[in-house]
Amino acid sequence: MPARSPLDSERDHLAASRAALRAMRADAEALDLTNVTANWVNAEVLRSEVGLRIKALADLAGTPLFFGRLDYAQAVDDDGSGHRYYIGRRHVHDADGDPMVIDWRAPVSQPFYRASKRDPQGIALRRRFGYDGGDLSAYEDEHLSDPAEAERGSALLRREIERPRVGPMRDIVATIQPEQDEIVRTSLSGSICVQGAPGTGKTAVGLHRVAYLLYTHRERLARSGTLVIGPNRSFLRYIEQVLPALGEMEVKQATVDELVAHVEVRGTDTARAATIKGDARMAEVLRRAVRSGVRLxxxxxxxxxxxRHWRVPVPELEEIVEELRSRDLRYGSAREALPQRIAHAVLVQMERAGEAPDDRVQNAVARTPAVKSAVTSCWPQVDPAKLVLRLLSDAAFLAEQADGVxxxxxxxxIxxxxxxxxxxxxxxxxxDAVLIDEVRDLVERTGSLGHVVLDEAQDLSPMQYRAVGxxxxxxxxxxxxxxxxxxxxWATPSWAAALAHLGKPEASVEELTQGFRVPRTVIAYASRLLPAIAPELSEATSVRDSPGSLVVRPVAEAGLSAAVAAACAEVLRNEGSVGLIAADARVPALAGALAAAGLTHLAPGTExxxxxxxxxxxxxxxxxxxxDYVVLDEPAAIVAGEPDERTGLRRLYVALTRAVSGLLVLHAQPLPGPLREAGEPAAA
Structure with missing residues (x-):
């Protein structure tokens, strides 16, 4: 009988691990939850938690259960065991409770991402696995403690990074790089800002950081909550499968607009009006407006x-109101305190008269019609939407509150x-909705979560940052x-300014410039725009050298749409997803051209x-x-579709950097200046 190969042994371990995972799920499904809680509320909570546990233990057919193995040079457990660990997306144990797969977030897994020849971190061998679908097909070893073995790049790692993708974003847990891992494992107490060039994986890093924090601080974050904030619903649909694939089922996702949806949004502002409304100075205008109704x-x-009649004179009432007005209390809290302060003044008189009132008497006094009438007169209720409505409608009221601001x-x-x-x-x-949210917080404190991930943050206004903060x-x-x-x-000019508006000026700023997804020629081409749009940033680099990944093709203006449709048909011969990116105004014409060419297409987020x-x-x-492939329609139209050239060039920079394997640019108009100045690749 021929000897079994190492690959056969690894496949055996995979099969055994999958069987163990199925057994773990079966145990969860078999739990008898009858009569184990004191009341029906606790029973519902328990059933919900068990249901989430069952979902998290699902064996995803096309997803590798483990992707790596660590062989330690010495035992790492107290009992002398622990030489070998399989690293995967979640923990799996056998019937005796011994680990068969270790969660990638566990401390013992960290060397898989950070160990190197120079710093092996006690690792003798690191093994990476290659998969076709869910089937283990290859492995690759690095002997980190062997000085005779030269350090080399991982072919399996490179293949996983470059693997074509169709549909939503997937996790990068098998390909996290050391600099990314440091950010992922930053402590919960520390806020962090990641400046990341295109293709550096900043979004994936943020999502994996959520998964890591939930693993490390499960109970704390279960109480306080977590939230991922994205720029729009299309983006959130694109990333929504990442956390469930890592076993995290209950992380909420929202856009900033959804966070502040206290009124129905049906209107739009001019760019200037929106910029002014988003300016941090509006916070002072709103603060004044909220307090403007307070009267002595x-x-x-x-x-x-x-x-008996107990009389609180005007001077004493004025002192109470002024004291509350001078304190940094929310409007609603001060209004709730006012009747109690007035009632306390009455109780003092009662005590001087020889009575012995208690807290029940004070509460009763606070509810008397006389006290309620005084509170209504001095400190009226504030309806946030009505206040903002008055501010934006009444020129005299706005002038009074905005004087000097x-x-x-x-x-x-505005x-x-x-x-x-x-x-x-x-x-x-x-x-306007953000302004209403600000007023709501001035009246009553907004609830705080344990951790928030804010993606594509550069586009937020100062007032939106305050809403997130x-x-x-x-x-x-x-x-x-x-x-x-x-x-x-109103895009932020610097991260220092953004973090100040968020209320997190102490947050550390990390910069990712090493790209792993966007080909080197593509990122270099897009980086020609940097001197015009962000001269302070370092130019991004890429580890991927893909010859032929960039083609710039001039076409006749009359046949542009048809040429773009033909280019899409050409690119679809390759494996992977294709994005046709165009100025918003060009989308209807291109949809018609695609239909005429017999090409079906999807909208972003529905892939x-x-x-x-x-x-x-x-x-x-x-x-x-x-x-995987991007066909870019008419760069000049993308630039022209924005209010100013700098914003248009930034929009173009975004569009140019969406490609993972290849970028095909078609243009009838001259290319924007920064791209022309450096010359163009040969037309193809």
Missing amino acids: PTEPVVVVRGS LDADEQRA LWEKPPRGVKSARWSPA RRCSTGSVTVLGDIAQGTTP TSADSRLTLVPASLAKGLEY
Whole structure:
């Protein structure tokens, strides 16, 4: 009988591990939850938790259960065991409780990502596995403690990075690089900002950081909560499968607009109005507006209890109101405190008269009509939407609150031309909703989560940063973005400014410049735009050298749309996903050209492996998305579609860097200046 090969042995371990995982799930499904809790509420909570556990133990057919192996030079466990560990997406143990697969987030797994010849971290051998679908097909060894073996790149690692992708974003747990791993494993108490050039994996790093923190601080974050914030729903649909693939089923995802959706948004602002409304100075205008209704009392408060009348004079009431107004209390908290302060003044008089009132008496006094009337007069309730409605409709009120903060031209820019009749009839804009959210927080504190991941953060306004910061005021944040990809008129000029608006000025800033997905020729071509859009940033590099990955093709203007459709058909002969990116205004014409050519296409965020591999992407939605091949339509039209040239060039930079394997640029108009100045690749 021929000797079994190492690959056969590894396949045996994979089969045994999958069987153990099925047994773990069967045990969870077999749990008897009857009569194990004190009440039905606890029973429902327990059933929910067990249900999530069962989902997390699913064996995903096309996903490798483990992707690596570590052989330690010496035992790492107290009992002398632990020489060998298989590293995978989740923990798997056998019937005796012994580990068969170790979760990639466990401390013992860390050397898989960070060990090297120079620093083997106790590892004698690191083995990587290659898969075809869910079948183990190859392995590759690195003998880190053998000085005779030269350090070399991993072919399996490179193959996994370059593997074609169709559909939603997948995890990178098998390919995390040392600099990425350091960010992923940053402590929960520390906020961090990741400036990442295209293809450096910043989004994946942020998602894997959430998974790591949930593994390390499970109970704490279960109480306080986690949230991933993305720029739009298409982006969130694109990334939504990453965390479930890592066993994390309950992380919430939202856009900033969804966080502040206190009113129905039906309107839009001009770029100037939106920029002013998003300016941090609006926080002071709103603070003044909220406090503008506070009035000093003009009459004493007389409380009747039985046959006695207790009188709080105007000067004493003024002192109470002024003291509350001077403190840094939220408006609602101060309003709740005011009746208690007035009632306390009455109790003091009662005690001086020889009575012995207690807290119940004080609460009763606080609820008397006289005290309630005084509170309503001095400290009226504030409806956030109504207050913002008045601010944007009433020129005199806005002028009073914005005096010395916004000049007259800025005030006119944000005033509505035709004031609406009420909150429901108002055509609120996204920027207006953020203002309402600010007022809500001035009235009543916004709840804070344990950790928030904010992706594509460079496009947020200062007021949007404040809205996000409120949601992690007592927790930490991972900020992800690229200054060079800022495509809004209010895009942040620096991470220091952004972190200050978030309320996290102490957060560390890490820069990722080593690309792993975008080919070197493509990132170099896109980087020609950097001096014009973000001269302070370092030029990105890439580990991938893919000859022929960039083609720039001039075509006749009359036949541009047809030529683009033909190019898509040409690129679809390759394996993998294809994104056709174009200026928003060009999308309808290109949709017609694709239909005429018999090519079906999808919208961003709806990609699945069972449908078309071609996605038609408006340039405004391209940020954060990734395709194996990109056909880029008319760069000049993308630039022209933005309010100014710098923003347009940034939008173009985003579009140019969405390709993983190849980029085909078609243009009828002259290319934008920064691309022309350096010359173009040969037309093909």
